[in-house]
Amino acid sequence: MNATTLLVRLIPEYGQFALILALLLALVQAGVPLAGAATSRPLWMAYARPMAAGQFAFVLVAFGCLTASFLFDDFSVAYVADNSNTRLPWYYKATAAWASHEGSMLLWSLILAGWGFAVSRLARGLPRVMLARVLGVMGLVGSGFLLFILLTSNPFERRLPAIPAEGADLNPLLQDVGLIVHPPLLYMGYVGFSVVFAFAIAALLEGRLDSAWTRWVRPWTHLAWAFLTLGIALGSWWAYYELGWGGWWFWDPVENASLLPWLAGTALIHSLAVTDKRGGFKSWTLLLAVATFSLSLLGTFLVRSGILGSVHAFATDPARGAFILALLGLTVGASLLLFALRAPRADFTGFDWLSRDALLLINNLLLVTMTVSVLLGTLYPLILEALGLGTVSVGAPYFNTVFVPLVALLCLFMGLGPLARWKRMPARELWRRLAGAGLLALALGAMLPLVYAGRWNLGVSLGLTLALWLMLSLARDLLGKLRRGATWRAGLSRLTPGYWGMWLAHLGLAVTIVGVTVVSNYSVERNVRLALGERVAVAGYGFTLEALDERHGANYVADRATLAVARDGRRLYTLHPEKRRYTARARPMTEVALRPGLLRDLYVALGEPLGRDAWSLRIQYKPMVRWLWLGALMMALGAALAVLDRRYRQDRHQRRHGVPAPGREDVRS
Amino acid sequence: MNRRLVLLIPLGLFAALAVLFWSSLATAPDGRDSARLGEAFPAFELPALADPARSLDRSLLTGRVTLVNVWASWCAACRVEMPQLAALAARGVRLVGVNYKDGRAAANAFLGEFGDPFEATIHDPSGKLGFELGVYGAPETFLVDAQGVIRYHHVGALDTEEALQVILARVKQWRSQP
Structure with missing residues (x-):
């Protein structure tokens, strides 16, 4: 055996060592800065950033080693032997790294470390104590998952001495472009919420939540949400063309697992807007931040423990389930306890029953109701089983019955939201601005089925009316804003990326609703x-x-x-x-x-x-049917656009120049 | 103080969930006895899945021991048990399906995809028959004797060899009854 082959043969060992080193660095990243923040020791707090970089580097090396093992067809590695084959095209070999449990968890850890690294790079303006706490919490979560991989799901485990001559091949369902991009995007979303979670824990520890905090958190939330939206949409698209049934959403437990943090995250985005602009909903925002990431973890647990039957059959292993459950219990339990002890005092800022604040409150209530009903439907089989009542599937009928009316209500209020003012909105003015849009939506919605299919159809009319209502009220809002400037151009220049992001994302939902309505009724x-x-x-x-x-x-x-x-x-x-x-x-x-x-x-x-x-x-x-995913793409783009808003960069500007940025005034603040 | 108690609610809910998960990890699924056991199969008059013009009623279930399987195309567990149902049919067990809260096209596509082990399938889009049977979800399986009386009930997928053996034994037992 020459030196090169030996080096290649040892790749899994390098990966293993890198993973152990990453765990050690993550433990330091968790322990030292948090202790430093608690005892006000700047030197200890300064450990946070280099450790975050180190952890990321070593998980990246481990991940690279796994990918290399696939490319070199090293079937002595059990995970490679189970998920690859010499005849597999090279690009599927490279992406088979995350085709199954062990590699998926490694990808999870890589992305978590990546987000931590991004925070440590981009959040330079953050107060030192806050940064130490945020990165410390992320280090804690990271250590938990690295420990999980090393103890129960090691992707580098060897199958010695009987090395198989040929691998079992990648699951054919997964030999597809959809697979290449779907898990990374989904995990970017899931794990992205860990940043928001870490910020929430830091705020609870510090007992301080000011507008600077919300301005730090909002772009990270938008970004994670954008990734999650893309991930879910891609998953739906992949199921559509790859599973061969032509369905695009099955209310499968694995799909629901991704929908739960998405719904909670959507509520969080809107609650953050209130906290940012009006200083209200503070405890609620913190709770949502904790809940969103907890639901991401819960999704991981449900999928990985295999306690729910699913079309996405994953390997089941009670030890793994128990470990993730313990991890979930510690993370979520501790943060909810901290929340109960430290949540800010009553933060009610007065507002009228008709105001943007009130509409956002309704939005939050509806989204949380949706989250809870999806959670209940997903867990219902488990509850029955725990009570000794047998195993059943709760399927589409339940979810559609509960979900569709809630979405309809949400859309109804969503049309009003962007046009309503903070604190107080006279009903007469709202009526004056939106009556036209509402009536036009009703009339068009009623007529369109007749034009499209030659027959009345109440379901289609309802869906299209809601979508049109959203579109027309958005158009009305934009026109009103443009008219407010001296010229159209002046009006246009006053609009911020934050506004355009909202506009595009809301329009995206309308487009998705059109797609869902038409494809469900006229297929x-x-x-x-x-x-x-x-x-x-x-x-x-x-x-x-x-x-x-x-x-x-x-x-x-x-x-x-x-x-x-x-x-x-x-x-x-x-x-x-x-x-x-x-x-x-x-x-x-x-x-x-x-x-x-x-x-x-x-x-x-x-x-x-x-x-x-x-x-x-x-x-x-x-x-x-394409409108479904087109709308999701618009939502994701909208969220990404909002990240670019200047108000999130004001702190940096202020630090550099000592004065607040001249930034455009927010249109309605 | 009161407010702090309110803030503890999320923690309490989560603790309840955690206990649920813990018990789900530890325990195996168990059967549930139907309240319908020993009673006649409820009367119904519903169209056949394969042919909407053909109406089916309780007479379908008399004369021979029959296994009635409640299924739907939206149910993942039903997909899992299709090979077992095919195996039962291959061993001479008479199977009748109840297609529960499902669309005709989706249900037929499901049978096209996974095979059709049923002698006939009753189309129950509103779930009325399922309600009469006391079905909680899908899949559930009922053993009906030659007189049309429900004799055995299985909740969840017939996905183990053990469940299959139990069913076969019961079929044999009720076939030999006069």
Whole structure:
């Protein structure tokens, strides 16, 4: 064995050592600065930043080692042997690092350390004590997860001496671009809320929560929320085309696990706005900050412990479940206890029942109700089981019944929010500004189903009315703002990125609602048997089965059908749905043929072969399904845009120049 | 003081959740006896899933020992137990499905995807029959004897060999009854 091969063979050991070093640094990052902040020792507090950098560097090295083990096909590493194969394309090898439990947790830790590092770099203007506490708390969380990896889920565990000659291959479901980007984005969101959580704990420890604090926290919250939104949307898109059922949301426990912190995070964003602008809702904001990250941890626990049945079958291991539960109990229990002891005194700032404050309060109540109902629905099977009542699935019927009316109410108030003033808004003025938008939305919403489908449809009317109400009130608000300047250009220049972010994100929700409404009501689905040369018509499109052949991929063999799609006698597209058998796992996979479009998707999946030259096929017509994800993209972009707002950078400006930044006055403050 | 007590509520709720999780990690799922045990299968008149024009009623369940499986396409646990149901059908057990609170298209697609072990499937989109049966969710399975009386009830997926053996034993037992 020459020196180079030896070095390559030892890569998992370097990874292991790097992980242990990262844990040690994280422990120092947690202990020393927190003790320093408690005893006012600047030198101890100064440990926070270098330790955060060190922890990040070593977790990065560990992660690099795992990726390298995959690229070198080191099947002596159990995790690599279980999730890779020599014939797997290199890009899937690299991303298989987070295909399963151990690697996912390592990615989690990497991202956590990454956020910590980002805080230590970007938060230079933060008071020393605050920075020490924030990074200390992040170090605590980081140590917990690194310990979890090292004790129960080590990705570098060797399978010696019987090294398999070939790996078991990556789960075919996960051999897809969706997988490459979905988990990292989702984790960026989940873990991003740890920053907000750490800030909340620091504020509780310090017993101080001022507007400087909210200005520090808001951009981090927006950023984490933007990532989580993208992650959820990508997950939904991936399920849509990869699982082969054409569904985009299943109310599956794993999906719910990501929706919970998203809902709580949405409430947090709005509560923070009140705390920032009006100094109200302080305890509530802190509680939401703790709750949002706790729900991220809870999601991790639910998914990783396998206590809930799910289509996303993950390996189940009671030891792991117990460890994460202990971690969850310590983190959440301690922070809620701290909250009970240290939450700021009553912070009621007077406001009218009709004011932006009141509307944001309603927003928070509704979002928290949604969070609780999704949580209850997700845990209901567990509760039944704990009471000895057996295992069941609570599915879409429950969630749709509870969720849809709450969303409708939320939209109703959401239309009013941006136009209402803080503290007090005369009802007459609100009516004057919005009556037109409301009536127009009602009229258009009622008519549109008739125009679109030729029939009245109450459900569609309701959905579209709400979406139109949001869009029109946003348009009305923007027009009002533009008119307020001497010229349009002057009005435009007064609008801040924060305002545009809100505008875009709210519009995004409206777009998503349009997509959900139309695709849920006007989708057409046909299960047909087609023999060679036969034709079937679905939603005005003719589908002809033209050919059946076999195709060989790198690590699979596929039965491939060729379908011609025609409309009004004119041939439009050729579609190639496949049924793949991945050789290593002998597992069949449906590869959907999709023809995407802004107004409709055509979706063809192969079912089973029915004798010679005939297959069962599922053909679907999905109108406006893209709007779902387009809206989510707008929400994420909106949140990211809000991060750029100048008011979040004023402190830095002030420090540099000794005077407050001349920044534009916020439009409505 | 009062206010501090209010602030303790989140902690209390979380503690309750933690206990729930702890017990879920520790305990295995257990069966629940149906209040319907020993009673006649409730009367119903519902369309067949495969053919909306065909109406099904209680006479479907008399004459032979039948396993009635309540399922839905939205239910993840139902997906898990489909191979077991197919195995039961292959061993000569007569299966009838109740498609519970589900859309016809989604349900048919589900059967297209996972196979159809049922001799017939009753389409119960409003969950009325499920309610009469005292179903909490899906999946649940009822053993109905040749006289149409419910004799055994299983909650949750039939996903273990043990559950399968119990079902087979019961089917045999009730087949041999006059």
